[in-house]
Amino acid sequence: MEKFQVNWTTLWNEEQFREKTYLQIIKDFSLAGLEINSDKLKQNITLEELAAYLEIQIANDPRPQLLYIIDLKEEQYSNLGFAIVQRIAFKVYLRLHFSQSH
Numbered sequence: 471m472e473k474f475q476v477n478w479t480t481l482w483n484e485e486q487f488r489e490k491t492y493l494q495i496i497k498d499f500s501l502a503g504l505e506i507n508s509d510k511l512k513q514n515i516t517l518e519e520l521a522a523y524l525e526i527q528i529a530n531d532p533r534p535q536l537l538y539i540i541d542l543k544e545e546q547y548s549n550l551g552f553a554i555v556q557r558i559a560f561k562v563y564l565r566l567h568f569s570q571s572h
Contacts (some may be wrong), residue, residue, distance in 0.1 A: 525551035
């Protein structure tokens with residue numbers, strides 16, 4: 471996790487990593503019964519824009535199932551959208567890391 475936290479903002483600049491993260495966001499939200507518009511999601515290029523967009527998407531929806539799917543603890547986050555992006559990006563990072571090592 472430490473290596474990821476140091477490098478993830480750099481990884482975000484890579485289009486392939488960003489695309490895979492967008493797809494994972496759509497998948498995780500869908501599993502929680504929350505539909506995300508793919509085109510609108512991909513308009514959020516910076517991490518800050520994406521975090522703000524996701525905050526808006528979950529503002530009026532129950533979150534326990536989403537947090538469970540994403541693997542975040544139910545606690546207060548100063549920026550839940552950012553925590554969601556970071557956790558989902560970490561899942562993508564792990565998948566890429568382990569697929570490259572085999």
